[in-house]
Amino acid sequence: MKTISKTIKFEDSLELECGTVLPSFELIFETYGELNKDKSNAVLVCHAFSGNHHAAGESDLDSSIGWWDQMIGPNKAIDTNKYFVVCSNNIGGCSGSSGPTSINPANGEIYGADFPVVSVVDWVNTQKILMDRLEISKWELVLGGSLGGMQALQWAITYPKNIKKAGIFAAAAQASTQNIAMNEVARESIRKDENFHNGHYLKNNTKPKKGLKTARMLGHITYLSEEHMDLRFGRRFQDAESKVARDVDFQIENYLQYKGEKFSDAFDANTYILMTKAMDNFDPSMNNDGDLKKALLKIQSKLLIIGFKTDWLFPPKKGKEIQLAAMKSGIESSFVVLDGKHGHDSFLFMSERYFKIIRSFIES
Amino acid sequence: MKTISKTIKFEDSLELECGTVLPSFELIFETYGELNKDKSNAVLVCHAFSGNHHAAGESDLDSSIGWWDQMIGPNKAIDTNKYFVVCSNNIGGCSGSSGPTSINPANGEIYGADFPVVSVVDWVNTQKILMDRLEISKWELVLGGSLGGMQALQWAITYPKNIKKAGIFAAAAQASTQNIAMNEVARESIRKDENFHNGHYLKNNTKPKKGLKTARMLGHITYLSEEHMDLRFGRRFQDAESKVARDVDFQIENYLQYKGEKFSDAFDANTYILMTKAMDNFDPSMNNDGDLKKALLKIQSKLLIIGFKTDWLFPPKKGKEIQLAAMKSGIESSFVVLDGKHGHDSFLFMSERYFKIIRSFIES
Numbered sequence: 001m002k003t004i005s006k007t008i009k010f011e012d013s014l015e016l017e018c019g020t021v022l023p024s025f026e027l028i029f030e031t032y033g034e035l036n037k038d039k040s041n042a043v044l045v046c047h048a049f050s051g052n053h054h055a056a057g058e059s060d061l062d063s064s065i066g067w068w069d070q071m072i073g074p075n076k077a078i079d080t081n082k083y084f085v086v087c088s089n090n091i092g093g094c095s096g097s098s099g100p101t102s103i104n105p106a107n108g109e110i111y112g113a114d115f116p117v118v119s120v121v122d123w124v125n126t127q128k129i130l131m132d133r134l135e136i137s138k139w140e141l142v143l144g145g146s147l148g149g150m151q152a153l154q155w156a157i158t159y160p161k162n163i164k165k166a167g168i169f170a171a172a173a174q175a176s177t178q179n180i181a182m183n184e185v186a187r188e189s190i191r192k193d194e195n196f197h198n199g200h201y202l203k204n205n206t207k208p209k210k211g212l213k214t215a216r217m218l219g220h221i222t223y224l225s226e227e228h229m230d231l232r233f234g235r236r237f238q239d240a241e242s243k244v245a246r247d248v249d250f251q252i253e254n255y256l257q258y259k260g261e262k263f264s265d266a267f268d269a270n271t272y273i274l275m276t277k278a279m280d281n282f283d284p285s286m287n288n289d290g291d292l293k294k295a296l297l298k299i300q301s302k303l304l305i306i307g308f309k310t311d312w313l314f315p316p317k318k319g320k321e322i323q324l325a326a327m328k329s330g331i332e333s334s335f336v337v338l339d340g341k342h343g344h345d346s347f348l349f350m351s352e353r354y355f356k357i358i359r360s361f362i363e364s
Numbered sequence: 365m366k367t368i369s370k371t372i373k374f375e376d377s378l379e380l381e382c383g384t385v386l387p388s389f390e391l392i393f394e395t396y397g398e399l400n401k402d403k404s405n406a407v408l409v410c411h412a413f414s415g416n417h418h419a420a421g422e423s424d425l426d427s428s429i430g431w432w433d434q435m436i437g438p439n440k441a442i443d444t445n446k447y448f449v450v451c452s453n454n455i456g457g458c459s460g461s462s463g464p465t466s467i468n469p470a471n472g473e474i475y476g477a478d479f480p481v482v483s484v485v486d487w488v489n490t491q492k493i494l495m496d497r498l499e500i501s502k503w504e505l506v507l508g509g510s511l512g513g514m515q516a517l518q519w520a521i522t523y524p525k526n527i528k529k530a531g532i533f534a535a536a537a538q539a540s541t542q543n544i545a546m547n548e549v550a551r552e553s554i555r556k557d558e559n560f561h562n563g564h565y566l567k568n569n570t571k572p573k574k575g576l577k578t579a580r581m582l583g584h585i586t587y588l589s590e591e592h593m594d595l596r597f598g599r600r601f602q603d604a605e606s607k608v609a610r611d612v613d614f615q616i617e618n619y620l621q622y623k624g625e626k627f628s629d630a631f632d633a634n635t636y637i638l639m640t641k642a643m644d645n646f647d648p649s650m651n652n653d654g655d656l657k658k659a660l661l662k663i664q665s666k667l668l669i670i671g672f673k674t675d676w677l678f679p680p681k682k683g684k685e686i687q688l689a690a691m692k693s694g695i696e697s698s699f700v701v702l703d704g705k706h707g708h709d710s711f712l713f714m715s716e717r718y719f720k721i722i723r724s725f726i727e728s
Contacts, residue, residue, distance in 0.1 A: 177593040177616050178585065184617040185582045188624075191611065192574040194558040210556040218549045218582065221542065229541040235647065247555065250644065252541050253548040260552075280614065283599065 001057035001073050001080070003030050003066065007096060010129055020116035023105055027130050028096030029053045029088035032072055033080035035136070042136045043078055043362075044127060045087040046144030046151035049275035050219075050267060052095035055087040056080075070350040077350065077358040083140065091126055092118035092274040100270035101202065111270075113199020118274055120147070120282045124154045131162065141362050143167030143304075145347030146314065147275065150282045153303075153322065157284055160300040165361060169306040170347040172318035173292050173325070174283045179313065182222055183276040186215035190269045199270050212269045213260035220259050225310030225343030292325035299326070303333035304361045306354070308340030308347065334361070365421035365437050365444070367394050367430065371460060374493060384480035387469055391494050392460030393417045393452035396436055397444035399500070406500045407442055407726075408491060409451040410508030410515035413639035414583075414631060416459035419451040420444075434714040441714065441722040447504065455490055456482035456638040464634035465566065475634075477563020482638055484511070484646045488518045495526065505726050507531030507668075509711030510678065511639065514646045517667075517686065521648055524664040529725060533670040534711040536682035537656050537689070538647045543677065546586055547640040550579035554633045563634050576633045577624035584623050589674030589707030656689035663690070667697035668725045670718070672704030672711065698725070 007028045014022045030053050035042060045055050045068060056072035058065060072078045072085055089097040092115060100115040131139070142155040142163050149171025156166040175183075190196060193211030197204045221229075233252040245257045288294035305323050307316030316337045323335035336357055340346025371392045378386045394417050399406060409419050409432060420436035422429060436442045436449055453461040456479060464479040495503070506519040506527050513535025520530040539547075554560060557575030561568045585593075597616040609621045652658035669687050671680030680701045687699035700721055704710025 174599060176590065177597050177599065177614075178590045180599070180614050181581075181585045181593065181616050181620060184614075184620055185578060185585065187611070188581060188621075189553050189578045192557075192578060214549060214553045214556060214578070217545075217552060221545045221549065226540065226542045229545065233541050235538060235541065235544070247551070249641075250541075250544050250548075252545050256545060256548055257552075277613075 001032065002060060003032060003054065003057035004060050005030050005053060005096065008130065008133060010133075014126065014129075016116055017119040017121045018117040022091075022098065022116070025091055025098040025126065026096070026102070027088045027091070027098075027126060029086055029130060030055065030057075030066075032056050032085040033083050035084040035134075039136050040138070040140065041083050042134075042139050043083045043085045044131070044139045044142040044155070045072065045078075045085055046123070046127070046142065046148035046155075047087065047090065048144065048146035048148045049279060050263070050272075051148070052093060053087050053089040053097075054095070056085070068348065070348065071358070077355045078141075078143075078362065083362070086130070086134065088127060088130055090118070090123045090275075092271060092278070094268035094271040099268070100199070100274065101268050110202045112202055113270055115270060115274065117277060119278050120150050120154045121158065123151055123278075124158050127151075127155075128159055128162070137162065139163045141165040141167060143169070144171075145169040146171055146344065147279050147282075149347075150279070154282075154284065156299045156301045156303065157295060160298050163301045165302045165304065165364075167304045167306070167358065167361065168319070168322060170308055170311050170314050170344055171305075171322075172314040173285065173322050175280050176318075180280045182218060183280055186218050187273050187276060189214040189218075190272060193269075196269065199273075201269070208269045209264040212267060212272060213264040215272055216263040216267075217256040217260040220256055222313045223342075223344045225312065225341065225346075227310060228341055228343055292321070293328045296325050296329045296331055299329070299331045302361075302364070303331060304357070305333060305335045306347070306357070307335070307337045308342075308344070309337060310340055310342070311344045311346060313344040365396065366424060367396060367418065367421035368424050369394050369417060369460065372494065372497060374497075376493075378486075378490065378493075380480050381483040381485045382481040386455075386462065386480070389455055389462040389490065390460070390466070391452045391455070391462075391490060393450055393494060394419065394421075394430075396420050396449040397447050399448040399498075403500050404502070404504065405447045406498075406503050407447045407449045408495070408503045408506040408519070409436065409442075409449055410487070410491070410506065410512035410519075411451065411454065412508065412510035412512045413643060414627070414636075415512070416457060417451050417453040417461075418459070420449070432712065434712065435722070441719045442505075442507075442726065447726070450494070450498065452491060452494055454482070454487045454639075456635060456642070458632035458635040463632070464563070464638065465632050474566045476566055477634055479634060479638065481641060483642050484514050484518045485522065487515055487642075488522050491515075491519075492523055492526070501526065503527045505529045505531060507533070508535075509533040510535055510708065511643050511646075513711075514643070518646075518648065520663045520665045520667065521659060524662050527665045529666045529668065529728075531668045531670070531722065531725065532683070532686060534672055534675050534678050534708055535686075536678040537649065537686050539644050540682075544644045546582060547644055550582050551637050551640060553578040553582075554636060557633075560633065563637075565633070571628075572633045573628040576631060576636060577628040579636055580627040580631075581620040581624040584620055586677045587708045589676065589705065589710075591674060592705055592707055656685070657692045660689050660693045660695055663693070663695045666725075666728070667695060668721070669697060669699045670711070670721070671699070671701045672706075672708070673701060674704055674706070675708045675710060677708040
């Protein structure tokens with residue numbers, strides 16, 4: 001499935017949750033499948049923190065395969081023969097939507113660290129603006145994993161009339177203390193890179209690649225399950241010829257070095273900071289006396305919450321918390337725990353059971 | 365209990381497990397209590413990776429309290445009215461024994477990154493040399509937590525005739541893949557600090573403090589239990605006046621920033637790398653066809669293995685593995701799982717049950 005990205009520039013100003021107003025902003029997005037005549041078959045996919053709008057198919061640009069290609073396509077769980085699927089890059093990102101690498105219209109310079117703090121609420125609001133532009137009035141389904149699942153939940157809360165179903169996978173209604181702690185270590189390693197320049201590295205013609213690499217190496221550990229790591233790498237030594245760094249002894253070290261290096265070439269460090277902060281700050285209960293039940297009261301959509309047994313970033317109990325609150329608020333919801341070999345990343349990989357559950361939910 | 369440190373310079377050369385020979389080396393150690401006439405009341409305490417020889421009492425030097433003062437002292441679990449307790453700083457350390465901050469006698473310069481790779485086996489060998497100098501022929505007990513527990517286990521393996529009992533707490537017979545992965549991220553953050561200079565930072569009159577700080581922040585997360593972090597910090601925001609860093613939002617971030625900064629003032633980065641590598645490399649089964657049972661066959665001492673429920677660095681199942689191998693090798697051993705609120709660090713904190721178990725073990 002070949003895909004084409006489109007970018008829309010929205011000239012209206014956008015007030016963010018932090019209070020800052022963006023005079024204008026751009027969203028890059030992809031679509032898969034065809035919107036039907038009554039515009040009743042639209043699905044919104046929300047990406048996780050290092051994801052982007054290229055969710056499925058083969059990119060027109062570089063032939064890369066979308067991050068959720070196992071989920072979205074002809075005859076797949078989200079069947080593009082039936083559904084029209086939209087995925088946009090979140091603002092604050094670094095894949096084409098307005099973010100720290102964009103030009104600040106106020107002064108003609110790269111935003112860098114001056115790009116404002118963004119939140120899950122802001123992303124949902126910009127996705128709603130895109131929805132209006134596409135003249136869609138109701139999503140059949142909004143879904144995502146991890147930080148994408150947080151957006152799906154926020155959609156159900158903020159725009160109850162514009163969404164029929166929400167799919168919240170490997171997600172949480174709040175990051176845990178440990179999640180925040182890990183994210184802070186990642187941010188610290190970026191901020192303390194000699195090339196960070198308080199976030200204005202691009203103006204200084206450099207990038208904090210070393211810090212971003214370390215951050216990603218840490219992130220990667222939290223995405224994999226311990227069991228999977230044990231099986232795949234164990235305590236096996238790396239053979240000398242294929243070492244990517246001098247001090248590597250074990251295969252797991254080589255793997256993390258390789259993954260971290262690759263990521264640091266492609267991603268933006270300010271975006272890493274903004275996205276992890278958005279994850280840490282997400283908390284629908286906060287303006288509801290700390291009560292998630294209250295936050296969910298206005299939801300009109302059905303919720304499908306999926307947790308994965310081997311996920312230690314957002315373990316199944318985090319999904320269970322959402323379901324318990326939903327039940328108490330009289331919201332129709334299902335909660336399923338799947339095995340998932342890949343830890344937190346399990347939401348990315350299709351299995352027979354995962355397929356059936358999503359199929360029956362979208363067709364319900 | 366006032367304590368005094370002594371340093372002994374051993375002029376004999378020492379061949380390390382890595383093959384390198386140290387022409388001479390120094391060990392700094394403390395002792396508590398009195399050695400009895402027949403020298404049958406000696407106890408060796410082994411420190412964990414960022415610990416040192418100051419295990420108990422109030423330091424003569426700076427009035428600081430030893431890291432295991434809850435365990436060792438008059439009428440404490442290791443009762444210094446009865447036992448003579450020895451604790452030395454491991455070689456490769458940075459608290460007075462030979463290590464990367466020492467002068468290399470070969471060239472009169474600071475060792476830095478030229479200090480050789482050290483191992484748990486090397487530490488046990490140097491502790492044996494100290495034992496001989498103190499004219500002790502048998503330890504009543506060798507004990508330690510974490511990397512200290514690994515040393516206690518290695519003592520039982522290497523010198524079966526010189527040890528009656530081994531106390532192995534919050535430890536493992538092998539670091540897991542995830543342990544290695546976390547340690548590699550910590551090392552990466554140190555190595556990529558602009559002031560690291562390939563480990564020769566002291567010669568360059570600088571220190572990789574930023575990298576060491578990030579490494580310690582990460583380490584700290586692994587020492588605490590998730591439950592304890594939730595209870596102690598939750599998602600509470602840090603009040604503005606007591607923020608130790610500009611970008612801090614949550615209390616947990618402030619705590620890690622504070623702890624990391626403090627540690628990076630006091631500890632040596634090369635030692636951090638050496639100690640984590642020693643932990644990763646520890647594996648008594650390696651020269652025994654990967655069979656821990658075989659490695660334990662020669663043990664003559666009794667083993668007390670303690671795991672702590674909230675420890676996710678070396679969870680109780682790691683202690684269980686040691687006991688199962690010991691049982692199969694016909695070694696007398698007990699395995700106890702204690703609650704322990706403090707995650708991996710629980711071995712440092714005394715409780716009524718912990719006290720009773722150690723008392724009855726040492727007096728058995």
